[in-house]
Each structure stands twice: as C-alpha cells, then as structure tokens.
Amino acid sequence: MSLTIKLHIPYYPNITTYATYTSKIPPKPIYNPNPLLPLTLTTRNPKMPPIRSSLIDPDGGALVDLVVPDTLRASKTLEAESLPKLKLTKIDLEWVHVISEGWATPLRGFMREDEYLQALHFNSLRMKDGSLVNMSLPIVLAIDDDAKGLVGSSPHVALLGPDGDSVAILRSVEIYKHNKEERIARTWGTTAPGLPYVEEVITPAGNWLIGGDLEVLKHIKYNDGLDNYRLSPKELRKEFDKREADAVFAFQLRNPVHNGHALLMNDTRRRLLDMGYKNPILLLHPLGGFTKADDVPLDVRMEQHSKVLEDGVLDPETTIVAIFPSPMHYAGPTEVQWHAKARINAGANFYIVGRDPAGMGHPTEKRDLYDPDHGKKVLSMAPGLEKLNILPFRVAAYDNVEKKMAFFDPSRSKDFLFISGTKMRGYARSGENPPDGFMCPSGWKVLVKYYESLQAEEPSQQPAVLSA
C-alpha cells in the first residue's frame, strides 16, 4: 500500500509537501455501509477539514454579487442616465465583470485610496474585524483630467461600456492621484519599457484613479460563443456542490494544455485520492481577459482544451472547464496571489502552482523577469491565503527515453527536453511537429490550424508594416 504523509514547513503554514512510502502489504479492504456517505480512509490526515460541500469560505465570509436585481434594473438604468458618464475601455469592462461577480470578494467596486495603498504595499486588505484578506493587484479605474472635471462633485457616476451602453453605477466616488511610476514599480518590480499590461492599460491612462462601490446593471456578456463557459464564482460553487466534490483543485493557465500539464493534474488527483478525498474535482480555469499579442487567443485555447477532454487526456467526469474573466498582468509573484485568491472565492480549496507563474521574459534584458521559484514561495507566505492548500508541482519535461512527458528526474537530466510555451508556439508556427507524446494530436491540430491562419493573414498585413 501507499501511505502519503503531509509535511509542513516552518514559516510556510500553507505549503504542503508529500512524502510517499510504499510497502508491499496490500491495503485492508474497507466496508462502507452507506455508499452515499463519504468514507474516511485511515490514511487521511486527521487535521484535514471534514468533507463537506462548501469547501472554502469566500474572503471576508460572504461572496460579493453586484449585479442589481431584475426588479431594480429599470430604475437604476434611468438613474444612470442622469449621472456624469465615464466611458470604459475593453479592459476596464473586464474588471467590472471580475468585481461584479465577486472574484475579488470582499472588494465591492474599484479601489478607493486606502484599498489601493494596502494592495500596493501589503498585498492584502484589512477587514473590519482586523483579519487580512489577500489583494495583491490594484484593481483601479483611471480617468483623465477632463473626466475628473466632468465628475465634479457628483457623488455617483455612470459607467458606459466601450459601445456606449450603460453598464454600471459607481457610488460614493473618491478621486485620487494615479502615480503610474509607483504603481508599476511596486506591482511589477521593474519600470522597464515593454510590460504588456503597462503599455496597453497604464501608460495611455489618465493621471487620476476613481474608486467607489459598483452596482452593475446587467451581467457582462461577450457574445463570442464562449459566454456559457464564463461561470461566476456562485455558479462554480453550485456546480461543485452538485457534483458532491470533496476537494476542488484549480489550475490557472493561459497556454494550450500539453501532456505535462495533464500529467501533473492527474497526479494531483491521485495524491488527493491517496489523502482520502473521494471525489476531487479539477477546475481547469483558463484566463479569459487581456493577454499579450503573442499568446494563443482564448477561442483557440478553448477549442484545444475541449480536444484534450474529448481525447480523454483529462477525465471529463472529474473536470470542469470554465473561463476566469480577469485580464493578465504578467506580474509574476504579485499576480499569482491574485490568481489564487480569486479561486478561493470560486470555491477551490487546492491551488496548483508551477514554475514562474504569471512570469515572462524581462522586457529589455536577456533573462526571466522573475526568479522562477519566487511565485510559489511568495504564494505560500502570502497574507490571507493561509486557508488555501498550495500544491507546488514538480517540473514536467519531455523524456526522450520514455517518449512521453514525465516529471523531470535530475539524476538523468540529459534525457529530458524542456518545451517552453515559446518553443511550443515556435513548433506550431513553423508547422514542425513536437515530439510524440507532447500533446494529444487533435489538440495539436487546433494550434497548427491557428498558426496557419495567422500566416495566411500575414502577407496582406506585411505591406502595411513595410510602408509604415
């Protein structure tokens, strides 16, 4: 039988390491008189929480939901018409979506200055009872001088979507200075030019931030054929309950799923079963908001993920695929906390973290922007994330001997080939096949088709670039 022992590391109360001992004594058969009731194995750590449908409380205790009830929609929409109006960018609207559904619970709107300062300096917010919840990214709405003048002394403003429709009311607003340099330095740990979110969102933004409480007039929809994958934290929690999950492990990704990812997701499930959980559910949770230009677009990734499930690389019976609506910052150790915290609110009590989460290459130097190990270290120490079980995973790479993705074995390192996201995209772009067993063939085809379509477009774009 196999016995897994949970080890706690001092200073890292919520990092869990496993040591597995295997003996030749077969496990004792366990008789469960009532198969509908969960069964506790003897190897289960007695300190683990009891199995229950509500696995982890939202931050602050209650999930935030800021969409106005149907009965009030007409009157609120009418009120919005009478207020000073601020136009949102596409990415502002993604944040309205994120806040309105409670991913950032207990945040009830765009940050006022006290919340902004706490996020920036402490990566956490203090609750009225003195406890801390994690909050590592400033979730803010920038406005320029003209918009500030337009708001004047109005306590409330209306927010308009990019196409001009009323989206929300922001109440009891507070306007404060947007020190972009300080925000960038403290969030990214660099001010080097070329950070995707900075160039797209912060540099063009105004010199003021406006905070306040959101009332969202209707659910944010994108009408891109993927809205049914955009489950809110409330809907996800309901789904986990319906499936009687006794553990939910979340996997954040913004890349196609290869067999190395699948290996560690399946391995995590096995470890959770070994720990005594009877029905661990995987939340495969691709990020759906802003990503940098050379990342694979959401619709292509979603098609690729569905092939991975169709091919049985991941088990559809124990996997939920949904879209996490947040924009991507590429802010490494600071951002991975946001990724984990939002999944607490969605009901996941285990979070898988790998090498260099939310990282990228340094924009101006030939190195990773972040130490690849800092993400999981920072995550394990972050205030407000103590209740989440962090599962750091071992690195998977292509094993040239076994001809499959496997956990890297440093004792025979020369047998392994590391295939980064950049390398994978390079294969697909050039039409070259990756080694057998890197990704299920139907999933790979989706990528190849996407890059072929890009190349088909490129000639028509080329002259425009050349004439510029």
Next chain:
Amino acid sequence: MSLTIKLHIPYYPNITTYATYTSKIPPKPIYNPNPLLPLTLTTRNPKMPPIRSSLIDPDGGALVDLVVPDTLRASKTLEAESLPKLKLTKIDLEWVHVISEGWATPLRGFMREDEYLQALHFNSLRMKDGSLVNMSLPIVLAIDDDAKGLVGSSPHVALLGPDGDSVAILRSVEIYKHNKEERIARTWGTTAPGLPYVEEVITPAGNWLIGGDLEVLKHIKYNDGLDNYRLSPKELRKEFDKREADAVFAFQLRNPVHNGHALLMNDTRRRLLDMGYKNPILLLHPLGGFTKADDVPLDVRMEQHSKVLEDGVLDPETTIVAIFPSPMHYAGPTEVQWHAKARINAGANFYIVGRDPAGMGHPTEKRDLYDPDHGKKVLSMAPGLEKLNILPFRVAAYDNVEKKMAFFDPSRSKDFLFISGTKMRGYARSGENPPDGFMCPSGWKVLVKYYESLQAEEPSQQPAVLSA
C-alpha cells in the same frame, strides 16, 4: 476643564484622532494618597491599557540581543579567525549594529530569502504562531561573486569591520540572488537614478545576498564622542522604567529641531496628559546612520538638539535624547514603517508622524517622490503595527502675524510661511537669519557655524573641483 475624546476611524484601527471639548467648569482636584503610585484621571479612556512600566511588547514577544556574553568572546573570536571572512562596508556595519541590539526584533541576522521576500512583498514577517510583525525594509548583506566563491560550502562566515577587525559570525548562511532592480522598484516605488541609498549601497554591491544568524563579538562603537547617546532598545526600556514613564512618544528626525517641531512635541505631551497619562516621556530620536550628503551631519544635529534642551524649548525633565543607529533609505511610506517598528522594540508606544516622512524630492522629476500623505496613511494600515498608537500631526508653519511657529490655519493661509528643511539649510548657508521664533538662537548658531565651516573649506576644495 478639557475633555479629550478618542475617535477611531474604520479600517484604520491604530490611528487616533482627538476632539477636544473645553468647558468652563474647573477640574475637580484629585487627591493622590501615594504620590509614587500613578494616578488615573476620570477623563482617561477606560480602553487605554493600564499604566505599567513595560509599555509595549517587542515584536515577537522577546527583545533580540545578539552580542555574545563576555565569557564566550575569546572562543568565538578564535572561531571567527578560522572561518571564511567577508569584509563589511561602513553601512553594513551600521546594520550589524541595528540587528545586534534588537531594533529589528524578531530578526536574528541578515535576512534569508524567505524573510527577504516577505519584507519585499508584504512589508511583514509571519511568526511561527501565524501572527505578523512589521518588516518593511529588506535588511540584507550583499556579496560579489568572489566573496561567494570564498564562502563556498562553509555553513558559517566571519564578518570583518571596515578596518579589518572581527566583528561577528554569520551562522547557517544562505546565499541567494540579489535582483537589484526588483529590490529597488519594490522598496522605493521607482527605479529612477539618483536615490541616495541606492547609489551609495545597492548599485556598487554584489549580485548575491547572504543571510544567516548573527553572533556579534562586541558592542558596535563609533568612538566619535557620541557613543553615550547610542542607547540600545534594552537600555532605553530600562531608562523609561527608571523614569516611571506611563507613555513614551517617539519622534524620528534627521534635521535640526525648529520651534514647529517643538510645538508639536509639546502639544503631543499635552494631549497625552489630557488623556490621563501622568508621566509621558518624549524620545527625541535622531537617526544616526547613513544620510545623504546635503543633510546636516549627526554631530552638528546632536549639538543643535542639546541647545534646544538647554534653552528649555523642550523640557529636559521629560525628554530623552538618544541616537537611532539605522542608515536612512529615503524610501517614504515603506521606510516610515521601519522607523515606527524599531521604536516599538525600543519601548515607545506612541509614534508621531508628519508630512512626507522619510521622503525627498523625486531624483529626476520636479515633484515630491511620494505623496506627502501616504506615509501616515500607510503607517496607520501597516500589518504588525496595530499595537502602536500613531499620532499624525498637523502641519506647523511660521505665522507671520503671531511671529512664531504655529499650527497651520487654512482659513488664513496667506499669513503662514512654510520653511522646509531645504529652505532652512539655505538660510543657514547664506548666513541669512530665519524669521524670529523659527528656532532658538543658540540652536541656530550651531547651524550657522557648521555652514560657515563648510564655506571655509570650500575654497581649498574649489581648485580640485575645477581641475577635474
């Protein structure tokens, strides 16, 4: 009589605001049968802690003291001789001083990576019991590639002072990467060139950090005639006990004391007396470590402070002047937390904070580097500082009508003249007198004499500069 009511602001549990109501009813005389025992006034807020000699616990519960006992000095010094040796800079040695006396309690040495990451991302350290203590600055020792090679796999190293004598042993060392850009960005909120501590300490430093537990072979002394002012946290706590202080309010400064400072220190004392404290003691606590080139040097400031006490501008009976041995970062809201946290360890339970603490001008732009209000806001929200009473003070300026330093009255703002540190130094440098009542004349003379001595030196330096 005067009744002071303490107001708590939501989200800011340790900021205290006062509203004072004055009535014409004279206070009832209170008879204290035993004048040696403290007397509790009826206006005292019942929620205030009872009067006691130990006013505030050090972070983590016990004050750190890393100076080896006399009996072990010889053997430890002998051991140090046998270890790989790292030479400290003058500022490294200031940090050894700071750590060894427990100002950074519970820190027991230069930070290892887990402590460094927590300081950088969360401005706090998690204790084994799950509680947080404040720690906003990375307190680290940098080494270069050669020194790293020299340490090799030795678990312990000897630290040598700038003049080559053995100062300390660093035990169970851990060497990790010194990502200077990230450290600077997250500590200062900018990477602009011209930050004094960065240029002096970080830019020339090596690409590795070495953490470990310190054993300091003997008390750090400077032999500059000021060592008797360098009271350790232990000595300060003893002094407060000896004086039977029932409140200690710390005032951090790196500038000469003018009458505006004195006004707010005396006003704070009055407020504490109003609250019912019988014996509030002022800890006038000039910073003694590295300061930027145009700040007034420590010896001049100490002479100026002694004149202020001789002249009775501050009351010597209720004031302790001591030197805080830390180097200055000029890191605004990040550094003010360090300044406050270190004073908790020294036994101060009240901390005065003003406009733009630890701030300076932006090194490349024409503006303050930090929002002048962020320091006190961040301080009031900082994890681990909840037990400290933060006393934000109103701005004092020169009142041209009353011909004295007074609290700024916005209703007649044109009557007030703001005299910044830069302006004050400008007056002294040019030999121009500041307005009457700005500073006590004997204190002012100290400054004038210092700037005259600089000018006397300048001619001899001028040719060297011109020939460069």
